[in-house]
Amino acid sequence: MAKKQKIFKPKARVPRGFRDRLGAELISEREMLARISAVYEAHGFDPLETPALEYTDALGKFLPDVDRPNEGVFSLTDDDDQWMSLRYDLTAPLARFVAENYDGLPKPFRRYQVGPVWRNEKPGPGRFRQFTQCDADTVGAPAPYADAEMCMLFADVIEAAGISTDDFFIRVSNRKIVDGLFEKIALDGEADAQTRLTVMRSMDKFDRLGAEGVALLLGPGRKDASGDFTDGAGLDDQRIETVLSFLASGPESSKRDTLDVIAEILGDTKSGEVGLDELIGIKASAPDFETRPILFDCSVIRGLEYYTGPVFEAELTFEAKDDKGRPVQFGSVGGGGRYDGLVKRFKGVEVPAVGISVGISRLLTALEYKQEAAPAAQGPVVVLALEKDRMATYQTMAAELRNAGVRAEVYLGGSNFAKQLKYADKRAAPVAVIQGEDERTKGEITIKDLVLGAALSKNIEDNKEWREDQPAQFTAPRSGLVDAVKKTLARHG
């Protein structure tokens, strides 16, 4: 067989875990970001932008023993052999920025930041390798006042994003009361660090696996549905019992005040007491705390590494079904907390900081499910181009509409009448402006209401009728273009 000369033809494909996004989705994201940013700015946070790449050592993601960055971050070497990585969150770049510009910044320093972050992980449903975060942080303010503000801000921001206060709440805990728990079960020794990690990871799964699953993970280990086995922490029954009662102290399972329950379990431990005081402080410095969608819940763990005090998590509570009818759990759409050690890596001095991070992509997905059958985004008014030598007049019409604040474009594709309407249809144009020879000689235009037409067409079988009646269009004098279009648009909101 004669070999065919193969011309290399790359396969057109988006990289795994990444997405192309278009039109309506981008617009609603932009609007959501604008609403969130407005809330941040109203609270006095200044915008900050930092680059996508940071030196890897600044991100703190070198593996401890190998001279290579953590696998979870996308990394490359600069031409001077220094490792750089795409940022995996907005907090590490903030710490770098604050350390680098420490002396010139007002303290406390309050900034918000919006942008994409990248994680080199296995993508999953609703989980991508590039996604947008929207953070606000206060650097240089000790607990608990800034923490209280962050809780309230968090709730305001999620609400501003478009989630009603019945559909989410901010769960608040404190890393220090977890330390108190470790004291209580005598796991606070130097040698128990590894076990503590395992215990926290298990606790973090409380909402997903429930008490039984967590009990297994705390004890002998657990075999999951795929047959994979996860090693347990190896605690004895009594300690497991203590941990579970701690987790179950949350508001769902207890009629009593969560803080009272925690105090009963941990009150006699040093860290527990400090942690509790901070939570009480948050409650005391937030006005109308009880009426806000904020509650204390000890099963909130968040990241294992850098949080040092209060931790927050925004959780959506409404249920939705995916396109195959299966229930979708949205879970966390943002998190945050106090991290007093982050700037210390650069400066040596401890700089207290607290912040929140809102996951825009997840919120958007959730909102899509929430507004089932969301009204499709409306396209531009399309001015048809029927007479090729009259393009200038069509452009004039479009410009008139734009000047009147109406999104409008001229059809530029060079096809016939039917194709042009088909194009307008596909663009979700609400209105087509038509001026062919007939209208022109009479000094008129035809306004076609495409939304109404689509509705009427459902009841029409016969093509002749469909074509001749044209109930969805009317003529107007050329000079009345803007008024006629606006009037038609107003019919459909």
Add this chain to the structure above:
RNA sequence: GCCGCCUUAGCUCAGUAGGUUAGAGCGCUUGAUUGUGGAUCAAGAGGUCCCCCGUUCGAACCGGGGAGGCGGUACCA
């Protein structure tokens, strides 16, 4: 990372127990219905049957390896 399932047209999927030209529906393109979206009708384009290696006279189909997708699990700043 680990376990399981899957991969045939743009999409959803048939199909042949290995045999020449691989199919459907939807979508797309073009045209008809005198200058009108839908419906109808006619024609058309579009496939290395995921990739590589092997077995075979012959592989989209069988075997091995790989990649990608889905689901679970682990990790998660």
